[in-house]
Amino acid sequence: MITLYGIKTCGSVKKAITLLDKHSIPFTFIDLKTHSLDKALIASWIEKKGIQIVLNTKGTTYKNLKKEGVITESTLATLEHQITLLSQYPLLLKRPIIIYNDMLVIGYDKEAIIALLQAYQNQTF
Numbered sequence: 463m464i465t466l467y468g469i470k471t472c473g474s475v476k477k478a479i480t481l482l483d484k485h486s487i488p489f490t491f492i493d494l495k496t497h498s499l500d501k502a503l504i505a506s507w508i509e510k511k512g513i514q515i516v517l518n519t520k521g522t523t524y525k526n527l528k529k530e531g532v533i534t535e536s537t538l539a540t541l542e543h544q545i546t547l548l549s550q551y552p553l554l555l556k557r558p559i560i561i562y563n564d565m566l567v568i569g570y571d572k573e574a575i576i577a578l579l580q581a582y583q584n585q586t587f
Contacts, residue, residue, distance in 0.1 A: 463488065463489070463490055463562075464482070464487060464488070464489040464490070464560060464561070464562045464578070464579075464582055465489065465490045465492060465560070465561045465562075466478060466479065466482070466489050466490070466491050466492070466558050466559070466560050466561075467492045467494055467499075467555070467557070467558065467559035467560075467561075468491070468492075468493070468494060468557040468558040468559065469493060469494050469495050469553065469557065470493065472557050472558070474557055474558055474569065474570035475557050475558045475570075477570050478558040478560060478570055478575060479491075479558075481572065481575055481576075481579075482575075482579070485579050485583075487579055487582060487583075489560075494552040494553060494555060494557070495552075495553070497552075498549070498552070499548075499549060499552055501545050501546075501549050504516075504545050504548050504549055504555075505541065505545050507555075507559065507566065507568065508541060508544055508545065508548075509541075510566055511566065511568055513538065513544050515556065515568050515569070516544075516548070516555060516556060516568060517538075517544075517548070517554055517555075517556065518553075518554055518555060518556040518557065521553065521554070523551060523553040523554055524554055527551060527554070532547075532551075533547070555568075556568050556569045557569070558570060560575060560578060562578050562581060562582050563581070565577075565578045565581060
């Protein structure tokens with residue numbers, strides 16, 4: 463099963479959902495506004511893709527937390543600090559996050575999402 467993490471109002475998430483629906487791909491949607499994430503899951507994303515990909519530095523949440531002094535060099539200095547920050551503020555995650563088996567797509571990357579969909583469609587039942 464494909465899992466998509468995001469928020470319903472995010473334009474990139476809407477585009478990803480449209481792409482999945484267009485190809486009639488079933489998926490589970492996890493709303494980052496209403497679900498807390500396991501720290502081990504966040505850690506696996508950071509370890510696989512790096513904090514530069516996982517952290518959404520363009521969003522309002524990031525800008526506000528930086529202005530308030532919540533996000534500093536020290537809060538991003540270690541993996542442990544990064545995980546804590548992202549688990550406390552899941553809207554700091556770049557969206558959408560799409561997972562299928564060991565495949566992980568973070569951010570709207572149409573080609574990567576299509577590759578993930580093709581892997582899903584080629585699975586053996």
